[in-house]
Amino acid sequence: MGALRMGGEEAEGRNALARGSWKQDPDAVKTDILRVAREEFATHGLSGARIDHIAARTRTSKRMIYYYFGDKDGLYRRVLEEAYRTVRGREASLDLAGLPPVEALRKLVGHTFDHHRDNPEFIRLVMIENIHHGAHLAVSDVIRELNSAAIENLEDIYGRGLEAGLFREGLSALQLHWQISALSFFSVSNRATFTLIFGDSLYAPDRRGDMRRDVEEMVLRYVMK
């Protein structure tokens, strides 16, 4: 996508838009469609999303959606792929190698929590994909690139913690990743039903830090000797 060629082009795209002549800039068109589509899919789900709605909020026409993305499923898949790719980019950029194990782990957990909390749209896309049994992720190429960063970070930290005699033996990076994800993901994904049933005390703006600390604490107490 356009993002790859980025830099000057994006700026050009915006200038072109400002001049009212965004034509002949396919990357800008595609990016524009994807942005709107991501919102629509995240808000209404795959079946609930309407191509017409997406087209209406785009700088181009419905026809161009089909020109570039083939069909509704193709568009959804691209939205999903871009979402995963962006996340992966953020995970990789975390620099934890210089920190001692405990601090590194705490930072990774807190970062994961924050990231989920700050990207509810991504969370919703993943929820939606799970509602569809992962059928679209399964046929996508991105999955092959996704595995690494998060797990590698954890393996490094856990290994260093073991060596330093700080962490318990017998745990695995995959398991830890699963637990960290569960605590971070659920806090966003199930917020609606949870607050309806139990009130929103846990989600008061000034208590977000508490919740993150609780999650960090939970992971650390689980891992440390």
Added chain:
Amino acid sequence: MGALRMGGEEAEGRNALARGSWKQDPDAVKTDILRVAREEFATHGLSGARIDHIAARTRTSKRMIYYYFGDKDGLYRRVLEEAYRTVRGREASLDLAGLPPVEALRKLVGHTFDHHRDNPEFIRLVMIENIHHGAHLAVSDVIRELNSAAIENLEDIYGRGLEAGLFREGLSALQLHWQISALSFFSVSNRATFTLIFGDSLYAPDRRGDMRRDVEEMVLRYVMK
């Protein structure tokens, strides 16, 4: 009508059918519709579900769905309500009062984990409801009855643990419920995408007990001094 709670009704329904006179048994008709609808909604989501599909797999006609449930949303709401009601019934039936705090907590966590794992259809309905921002649960009466059981159990256990000097101070039943739910729910809700990206090693049939123990362990280590 609470048809879902009655075991006998299904059998009655079948007998009535066998006699060719189930038409005079409105409860059986409603139960039949709800059963089929729950499957359809859980499988395809709210927007993805088709009234026609539900009607086709029901012993009665499409007209009856509208007769008894008003519209698609009404049917979905009833499905959601029955699902929550059933869960609540199961939670209440857990008898932990006789157990010492640590054992009680471990049992409650394990039970929650198992329950989620054994009821993916319920998990999916909750996911779907969250995709729809909890809009249907919000207008339902069931929420008022839902709060209690799980939290009360936890309050009792946590209080007894504190008294016995086994548990840390400063935690809350609500927070614990949230954490237990997160770990249990995510293992079902995100199984599709998680296994696609990281493989299904965590979900091997013979490792289900490991995962439950890990969750129990995580909660206990978090709560205990």
Added chain:
Amino acid sequence: MGALRMGGEEAEGRNALARGSWKQDPDAVKTDILRVAREEFATHGLSGARIDHIAARTRTSKRMIYYYFGDKDGLYRRVLEEAYRTVRGREASLDLAGLPPVEALRKLVGHTFDHHRDNPEFIRLVMIENIHHGAHLAVSDVIRELNSAAIENLEDIYGRGLEAGLFREGLSALQLHWQISALSFFSVSNRATFTLIFGDSLYAPDRRGDMRRDVEEMVLRYVMK
């Protein structure tokens, strides 16, 4: 189709129509759709036909076409089936058993020629189906009922002609049917291009009898000793 229940119902259908209330008469609705669809398909071909055009010229809506016929292909198939069925009915009604072989054969050929000439819509449907490689006839049940009448008539006539020493040996009913069909069919199917290239002298209204006689003559001269 309606034709099966015919008699009083059709009349009722017409009365209902006259009263402006044709509703609740599914057979009349289906017959109406099929009539319009036959015209549309015969005029524009399968790909060229427009469901919207059919619906517009029908007493019902586009939606009903899908309600009764599933999709465009289903409608086309039904049109084709009804066309073949009608033809077969006419073939069977020919009573040739009482005539001497030569006269019987002449009458059968003339009748076939006239029938084709009088039913250009049927001819066009068969042309269209051949353009589509017979794909729709192949999956239809009617083909199984179609074989008989025409061939049986010919077999009887040819057998009697042989016995009477009037006809040559070594011919077959199937081959004769093929030849009679070719001469009759082509005169309708290729009329447009033929008259464009060679003028319409052969198709002058007062020469239709000549053409039929030529076809009869051709077949008789071929069959007779």
Added chain:
Amino acid sequence: MGALRMGGEEAEGRNALARGSWKQDPDAVKTDILRVAREEFATHGLSGARIDHIAARTRTSKRMIYYYFGDKDGLYRRVLEEAYRTVRGREASLDLAGLPPVEALRKLVGHTFDHHRDNPEFIRLVMIENIHHGAHLAVSDVIRELNSAAIENLEDIYGRGLEAGLFREGLSALQLHWQISALSFFSVSNRATFTLIFGDSLYAPDRRGDMRRDVEEMVLRYVMK
């Protein structure tokens, strides 16, 4: 441009392509488009044909189709014209003047039958054109050149047959052409539906000669005294 008649062009086209410079050879481009278009139209009909499919299977782009042929109808008309022109070329090349009337007629009939049987694509184009009521042939210039060869051949043969006292009086070349065409054309045009209904015994590969002989026989018996 008459590209279709030249055998060498195709090779030239390939050479040009091999040299990477076929772009400068408009005739090769046009021929290429026409070849692909003929297949597409013959296979799917006029309405069923897709410009995109044609473009995709061409060495050039969709734009060139419009550049050279105006629109879909223009392209179809050119395909039709080239097909007729090719046929006419073949008819003219038949040398029958040296043969005695009966042999000449038999050869002409057999040749017509074979030609139709060997060019189903041409037959299909003519069928398609007839489905469209000859509208495109009507506005084409080729029709004016088409009349002659076949009829002239027949006139010559029939005249010589009459003179020799071998043929019946009162027939016409046009009528004979019509009958020969009918028997030859139908065997290809209606093969799909005919074999579906009556089986393919008449079309067994080893019986093609029989069918041709039957057609020859039918015409000869019709013409001879």
Added chain:
DNA sequence: GATGAATGAGTGTTCATTCAT
């Protein structure tokens, strides 16, 4: 209460064709 028939408003998709460079 119950049924098959009926429907307006969308819903994703495709078509031949033209524009900008």
Added chain:
DNA sequence: GATGAATGAACACTCATTCAT
């Protein structure tokens, strides 16, 4: 001459819902 981008109008088809009996 040549290309990829762009498009309006239509296209087949579907949906939740209601009507007539």
